[in-house]
Amino acid sequence: MNWFQDHEQELAEVFAEAEQLVSTFPAPLDRLGHAYLAKFDGSKEASTKNYICYLLPFWMKDIAPLQLDSLKKLSLANVFVMLYYFIQDDIMDSTKNEHANKLPLANLFHMQFLSIYREMFPSDSPFWSHYNAYLIEWSEAVTNEPYSDYFNNDISKVAKKASPVKNASAAALLLTHQSHLIPTATRAIELVLITLQMLDDWADWEVDMAEGSYNCLLASLRAHLELPLQPPLSVETVKQHIYVHDFLETYGKMATSHHLQLVRLSLPMSQLIGFHEALVQNLSLGVREIKQGRESLALGGFNYFLSKLS
Secondary structure, eight states: OHHHHTTTTHHHHHHHHHHHHHHHSSTTTHHHHHHHHHHHTTTTTSOOOHHHHHHHHHHGGGOOOOOEEEEEEEEHHHHHHEEEHHHHHHHHHHHSSSTGGGGGHHHHHHHHHHHHHHHSSSSTTTTTHHHHHHHHHHHHHHGGGGGOOOOEEEEEEEEHHTTGHOOOOOHHHHTTTGGGGGHHHHHHHHHHHHHHHHHHHHHHHHHHHHTTTHHHHHHHHHHHHHHHOSOOOOHHHHHHHHHTOHHHHHHHHHHHHHHHHHHHHTTTHHHHHHHHHHHHHHHHHHHHHHHHHHHHHHHHHHHHHHHOOO
16 A cells, blocks of 8 residues: 555645645634545545545656655645535535535635646646646536436546546646656546546445436446436345346446556556555455355355354
8 A cells, every 4th residue: 555655744744734724714714624624634544535636746756756845735736626626516516505605715725726836837838728628627527427428428527527636647747847648647547537436436326326416336237237317226226236246346347447458558657556456456345245245144144243243
């Protein structure tokens, strides 16, 4: 797990600096900002982990040998990018306007990452063309997702819902005068982002089903069963195919395919590849646990109880 452990100290410093900047926000947005930041603080045990958002700049060092201060700046910028776009997601997912009070906070987050980018890149830098392109990709992807089937028809759009993460990779490569690597690095990062979304959707499929949100696992199962987009799948149908017919194994083959594609890019980014391998292994672990649970049930209830204790 060196893709994380190698950067724990730097990560703690990045989030500490983020806390200092949030402390400068006017009240009560400073308090609200600290609470929101704490939910995603990668240096804390109980936080929601979004590793790629703040670790990607450090992973880029494999191909973009920047000074540590520059990597930390890009990581700090990506922390505020993450916070800003998560608020956008909260608001878009809201049906009762309960996140409206976060709009001013979002703009303060936006100010922070723009300030970092402006310090690092003059107005005529090609960075801003990439920045604009990623913003447009995100806008289109999140707007059209409810009416599309990205996973089966245009899978790159699954990754483009997180396109602003790529600000860090484009920035690192431009700062080291390697713009020619941006297309390959972009492809690699998008493969990882798709697999990451696949795992999130495996974890959240029941919530997404209840809320009517698009979900890669459910979309994949619908295509597997050759079903039309409507009516919706039932919870019972999904559980039967996951826990009885091993659909998660079928679903996981896509992630394995992504890993092969990632390796074939021959991009020497060992920590990004290691992170993706961990994602694939997590899916494989889910498959094994389902099979083992089914086998324990077949041996009898007491045996299943013992397996859970162990």
